[in-house]
Every structure is written in C-alpha cells, then in structure tokens.
Amino acid sequence: MSYPHTGPGDVIDLVIVGAGINGLAIARDAADRGLSVVVVDRGDIGAGTTSTSSRLIHGGLKYLERYDFTLVNESIRERHLLFRTAPHLVHDYPMLIPSYASDSRPGPLVRLGLAAFDVLAARRGRGVSRGLSARRIGQRWPQLSRDGLRGGVLFHDAQVPWAERLCVELLLDAERLGARVLTHTTVTGLIVENGRVLGVRTTDNQSGRQGRIRARLTVNAAGPWIDHVLRGQIECRRLNGGTKGSHVMLDPFPGAPDTCIFFEAAADRRPIFIFPWQGRYILGSTDLTYDGDIDEVVASDAEIEYLLNETNRIIPQARLTPADVLYSVAGIRPLPYTTGVSDNAKISRGHTVLDHAPAYAGLLSIIGGKLTTHRALAEDATDAALKVLGRPRRRCNTRTRPLPGADTADWRAFRAEFQHSAAPFTADQRTRLLDLYGVRARRVLELATTDQSLAEVVDEQSGAVAAEIVMAFREERAVTLADALLRRTLIGLGPDMAVSTAVTCADVAVRHLGWDAARARTEVAAYHAELRRFRPRALQLSPATPNSDRRTS
Template sequence: MSHHPAGTGGEVDLAVIGAGINGLAIARDAAARGLRVAVVDRADVGSGTSSTSSRLIHGGLKYLERYDFSLVHESIRERHLLFRTAPHLVRDYPMLIPFYRGNSRPGPLIRLGLLAFDMLALGRGRGLSRRVPLREVARRWPGLSREGLLGAALFHDAQVPWAERLCVELLLDARRLGARVLTHTTVTGLIVDNGHVRGLRTQDRRTGGREEIRAAVTVNAAGPWIDRVLDGQVESRRLNGGTKGSHVVVDPFPGAPDTCIFFEAAADRRPIFVLPWQGRYVLGSTDLSYEGDLDDVTAGDDEIGYLLAETNRIFPDARLTPGDVLYSIAGIRPLPHTTGVADNAKISRGHTVLDHAPAYRGLLTVIGGKLTTHRALAEDVTDAVLRELGRRPRRCVTRGRPLPGAETSDWPEFARDFLRHSPLDRARSARLLTLYGVRARRVLDLAAEDPALAETVDKESGALAAEVVMAVREEGAVTLGDIMLRRTLIGLGADMGLSAAPACAAVAVRHLGWDEERARAEVIGYEKELERYRPRALATPAAGDRRTS
C-alpha cells in the first residue's frame, strides 16, 4: 500500500492539532483515504482527556434519558465495531444497576430504558439485559446495601481497560499509513493569510526547533483546549464548555463486587460507577463545571470525599477513607459550551464539526466527542476535509480495518497459541496479550534477541525491559512518562510506577542512548508529572529516599 509520507516541511493536505484519541483517529482515517497528513501535539498521544476517562466503551444507555437516539445508535454501532477491530483491548463488561427506594429514576423506568437499549442493540450486543431478583442480588453481590433495595437489572456494556493503548495503536496505524505524528511539539500559531488558514507554526519542546507545516486544511482537534488554539488568531465564540470528571483508584475493599455497579448517588442524583479494573476499583465520576487551568486539573478533596461516601453508602462494609485512595484521575470532558444548563448531564455528548468559513477558510474545529465514538467522529471529519479540498468522496475503510494489535484472522486462536508457547508465566503472558495484542510476540522477540531485555523492570506488573525499548523504538514514546503511563502502563500500578521508574530509566541508558544525567532528569520529571494524580506513594516519607537512590 503506497502512501505519500507527509515529509518535513512542504505542504500536506491536512494538519491536525491534537493527538488525543480523536486527532489520531482523524489522522488514521484521512491517511487511509490517501491524504497527506501531519498531526501535532504539545505532549504525548492520549495524554490529555483520552487517558482520564472511565475507560468504558459504552452503548450510551445514559443518553436514552435525553432521547438522544442517534447518539445511542452510533455508540452501539461503534462498540460493536471495536469488539471486532480491537478484541485485545475491548471486552464485554457486565453492569449491575440496583434500584433503591427514593431513586429519582424508578426501577420500571430503567427496565424500560434497558428494553429500548436491547432493541437498538439487536444482534450487536454481548447479551440481553435482564431483571435480577433480590434473592440473586443477595447471593451474587452480598456486599451491596440491602437498605431500601427494590431490585436490580444486569446489562452488558464494554470496557477498554487500557484506553491509552487504543491511542497508541491509532498512532501506529496512522504512521503506517503515511501520517506524520509530532509529539512534544507546541503549535505556536496558525498561518493565517487573508482570511485563509494555511497551516501551522510549531516548535519542538525538547530541541527548540521551529517548523512551518503548510496545509490545505487544518483541523483543530485539541479537545478541551480548542479555544486556546484559536485564541488571538481566529475570532470565534467560546466553543468548549467542558466539565470536570474525577475518579479515584482503590484496592479491593470488604464487600467489593466482581462486576461493575452503576448506581444513583444520594447527594446529587448523578449516575456513578464502581468499576472493577485490573484487580482494583475505579470509583467515578464527578461532573462539575470547570473554569480553572486546563493544564492543572486535579481531583479536589470534596470530589474524593463524595466518591468515597457514595461507595461506602452502597457498600456499607467498605469503610473507605481518603487514606485508601492509591491515586485519583481527573480530566475535562470536551463538551460544547452551553449556557443556562442547570444539570451538566444534559449537555450533549455528541460531536460537531465547525467550519470557520467564510471568515476563515480551511479551518475546521471538532467540538465534543468521546472515547467510544472516536472512529465515527473521524469519518465525519475526513468527509468534511474532502469536501473542503474539493475532492470527490472516498470510501472510509476504518469500519473493518483491525488495529495493529488485532491483525490476525482468529484472535481467540492467536491468544490461546500465545499463552501455550510463551516462556513467561500465565499472568505475565496474559498481560502482554491485553496490552499489545498480536504485537506481544514482538516483545518476546526482543527479549529473546537480548537476554538483558528479558529482565523484569517492575515487580507488580511483571513488565519486561523489552517493553521499555519497544515503547521508544517502535511506539513513539519520548519521555519516561510516555513509557510508564501510556505505553507499558507500569505507571497505573499501586505506586504509579515510582519504584520502577529508576529501573526503566536505566534500561533507556543501556539500550536507548540516554545518559545518566538525562535518566535522573526523566525520573524527576516523571515524579512531577504524577503530582496531578495525587498518588499516595508520593505523599509517603519514602518518596524523598527514592529520589536519592
């Protein structure tokens, strides 16, 4: 498949600002349709909103409340496609919805909603929802509060435990199709010429190198930062009205469920989750209006308190305290700016593509979008780009195109075969499969070529040195944070990878050309990057000892 690589300098058909899940999906779709594409992000792929979600690929049950049938329909279709194109990353995820006396949404109404949902998902779900009688609730979810419990329903959705890897695979595929992806590169300005946007000016944040990327069309896909991209260059009303969503991560607690629990908070009637995730639990999320600094979003004490209190209320034996929180994850949803809304849940979760013409031709801004529907959003944006370019429509191929980790005719068979022949123990082999899919073989190959790369760099996950090398050589990682938080995912362990960071930096010194000074600076930079997660491991006295080791 020959594609024109988007070379340095020169002109491309499309420049995309933002390498979150949407920007990467746009680059992948556009490159697959033969366009020359460049993508620029001032940080790493998926390091903004994409890595702060609830990690659900959901059919959009919540959107039925607002009669947003088109979004539900789109969400169900996209979930179904992801089961096929990324089976290593996306899995069936049952959820229990308990009904309590006094809930604002009565049980029969929720069951009616589930019935509608099942009908919309006909043939594209993982199982029908069903009523769960009280006896069964008592038996299967003994930790759940009985007080005022009227019944429950079980339905099937989907989870992407490692949303970061979804972004990495979109990056890999976009690059393979000829797109150029520049991370850790700031867009210093748009090239605006007589009411026409003709690309961007960039600066590499590490080398200071400057470059102009001229483009026939520029797409602003910077998520919550879309207004900042336009600021001072393009006159526009405020477009982003993102709300803040916070989650906390805790170890298993007394009475903890083995399935996701989706329930109504007593404090504000908001539907929230207790989400089983990689042997731990994510509690979330909040939905607060936010006017603060977009680059410094952390979960507030009040939000953490709210999530713990609501969890303790429906799991009375949990008795979770702020000291039980391993870390918190907070981000801004890229929602459209909406005035006069009393309830943030009523702000649309759909996406729109705004054409800034006639005032500014050649510029599109993407408003909204969510993890589940990234591919559909990209299809819409690429269609708009082709129209803008005056080209005839070209068929989108991403509906059936597997992500790089799923390139096998029979995923279950590949997984069985890999587990059977892997030299590692079952838990570590299974982790490689869920992170890398068929590319897990690549990790084992690297470790086989150089025994030093077969060493374990992190006790908790069992991650190998080979993964650190692959992250940089083949997956576009630049910093230690990129390696830990968005490639190997070591950084999402109990201590956020603080104990493993020096070992990972040492691998980079031995195999990737870092010097000792850079390794030290990267470990310090990594600890700084973790501050917004408020990790318990950084607050303990041992943190100071670790830095000097």
C-alpha cells in the same frame, strides 16, 4: 520529535492539532483515504482527556433518557465495531444497576429503558439485560445495602481497560498508512493570510527549534483546548464547555464487588460507577462545571470525599477513607459550550465538525466527542475534509480495518498459541502482554529472546519486562520516561504508579537506548513531577489545594 517539520515549499493536505483519541483517529482515516497528514501535539499521544476517561466503551444507555436515539445508535454501532477490530483491547463488561426506593428514576422506568436499549442493540451486543429481584441481588451481591433496595438489572456493556493503548494503535496504524505524528511539539499559532488559515507555527519542546507546517486544511482537534488553539488567532464564539470528571483508584476493599456497580448518588442524583479494573477498583466519576486552568486539573478533596462517601453508602462494610486512595485521575470532557443548563449530564455527548469558512477558510474545529465514538467522529471529519478540499469522496475503511494489535486472521487462535508457547514468560506475563499489545506481543517476545537481558522483569507488580521499555521508544514513539510508563507499558498505572521502579526502567534506557546517567536522573525527576497531578499515595504528597469546583444541580 519523531519527524522533521515540513520544508518551506511543502504543502500537505491536513495538519491536525491534537493527538488524543480523536486527532489520531482522524489522521488514520484521512491517511487511509489518500490525504497527506501531519498531527501535532505539545505533549504525548492520549495524555489529555483520553487517559482520564472512565475506560468504558458504552452503548449509550444514558442517552436514552434524553431521547437521543441518534447517539445511542451510533454508540451501539461503534461498540460493536470495536469488539471486532480491537478484540484484545475491548471486552464485554457486565454491570449491575440496582434500584432503590430513594432513586429519582423508578426501577420500572429503568427496566423499560433497558428493554428498549436491547431492541436497539439486537445482534450487536454481548447479552440482553436481565431483571433481578431484591432477594436475588441480596444473594448474589450481599455486600450491597438492603436499605430500600427494590431490585435491579444486570446489563452488558464494554470496557477498554487500557484506553492509552487505543491511542498507541491508532498512531501506529496512521503512520503505517503514511501519516506523520509530532509529539512534544507545541503549536504556537495559526498561519493566517487574507482570512485563510494555511497551517500552523510550531516549536519543538526539546530542541526549541521553530518551524511551520503549511497545509491546505487545518483541523483543530485539541479537545478541551480547542479554544486555546484559536484564541488570539481568529474571532470565534466559545466552543468548549467541558466539565470536570474525577476518579479514584483503590486496592480491593471490604465488600468490593466482582461486577461493575452503576448506581445513583444520593448527594446529587448523578450516576456513579464502581469499576473492577486490573485487580483494583476505580470509583467515578464526578461531572462538575469547571472554569479553572485546564492544564492544572487535579481531583479535589471534595470530589474524593464525594466518591468515597457514595461508595460507603451503597457498600456499608467498605468504610473507605482518603488514606485508602492509591491515586486519583482528573480530566476535562470536551463538551460543547452550552448556556442555561442546570444539569451537566444534559449537555450533548455528540460531536460537531465546525467549518470556520467563509470567515476563515481552511480551518475545521472538532467540538465534543467521546471515547466510544472516536472512529465515527473521524469518519465525519474526514468526509468534511474531503469536501472542503474538493476531493472525491472515498470509501471509509475503518469500520472493518483491524487495529495493529488485532491484525491476524484468527485472534483467538493467536492468543491460544501465544499463551501456550511464549517462553520464557510466565502465564500471567503472557496474559498481560496479550491484553496490552495483542498480536504485537510477539514483538516483545522477539526482543526478549534475541537479548536475554530484555527478558528481565522491571516491575514486579505487573511483571513487565525490559523489552517493553525498549519497544516503547524504538517502535511506539515514546519520547520521555513518562510516555513509556504512563502511556505505552502502563506500568505507571499500577498501585504505586511505578514510583519504586522508575529508576529501574530508566536504567534500561541507559543500557539499551543510549541515555547517559544525567538524562536518566532528569527523566525520573520529570516523571515524578508529572505524577503530582495524580496525587499518588506513593509519593506522600501533601493535599492539593481544592479546585474551584461548583456543583450545578
């Protein structure tokens, strides 16, 4: 835990439950606007929904189909802002949308929708959509099935390859602005007195120390867990109706495209993506009603088979089997609870800030939201908090405030200079450091040049160096080895999920961070245990019991 609990007489303005992308974004905005803020999470930052997303920063094309122009405009705006405030993390991402005779959405309708999207995104995108004939697609993407191919569109959106790093940088900026973040600290209950919520009770997961954080306003930003935070504490209708989304990770395969392919699944008419990602591929995602334990979410055999089958259908030469899957990722989308919906895609992806007053004053719950619009959600939540607290409304600066990794007058110039001069790193290492850390890559360089042993490579696959492990713990609030590998250095998202290098990374902590051998062994074992939810091939796990998923269309 990075900070002590507030003392008995201390009362802060805001305590936020949940350190995912939304909770951290709220903390950053609220701290910037003068509020005293503490964030609490029972796990690590971004370890829930954020780390299981499709890693897209998308302009909301899918929402045009539901005529949700407000969400489309918001998504386009937020994508545009991230291009400017996080250029090291968010990149242009072209995708092909092929049209087949069997599709439920006719090709001309898709092209009309994209034309409308281009109008809405004018001057805020990275390129206009371009219609392609079946012949042109056959020439450029010969691996795609020609059976019923009518043509398609090349569309420009955006990707954040390392969504976890967005969370790290929101954390760093929030702390720089005065917020405090307590990870691996469980909220065991709300402090409720006379119908008013006055903060939260907590337990430090490592020491067992119990405490109270008293706050004028409590913000429940726990994503899919928002009902769990409230359960048994206050009377409230069900708020979360999140659906399960699963992805699988693959090495390059026969016919693997160099462009994202966005197509309609034959089995259920849902949109499926084949994402090129860091030299590998992500297939995803499912969108299933899920009523199981959201703490035990894994991709089921049926989901994996569904994604592989749909990919094999559109790329016949792929011939993928479950043995080709490196690992899988599954999570719950924090969607509003909605009854009577036959298609989960129709559930709103917008967000709501719910004030529980007058029944329970001093409590806000954040319902919904998505990766792309986390900043806008935070602005709305902070506006609501200022209103509830009776504070004057202050200007929101996060529309223009760069994240720490982009905090430079000229990002392109910095990148070019680092690529040219960052010895002793190789060109590939420099590129990776820039893509993960932005201008903070120079801090890795400083550590590695100060102590040559920190320039040692700890993971041959990625080229990551020991300095990154040290920085993860000293400067980026990692508490466990899993925090460092899965959500700081991202070594753990490599092909074998760092199964072969976890011991090496733990040894760095022994040599430079004061760990003893017993802690190193415990941390490696705990890391391997956390990997089980990914079903990694490298651990040779036996097949997990399929979840009680049910398709609703």
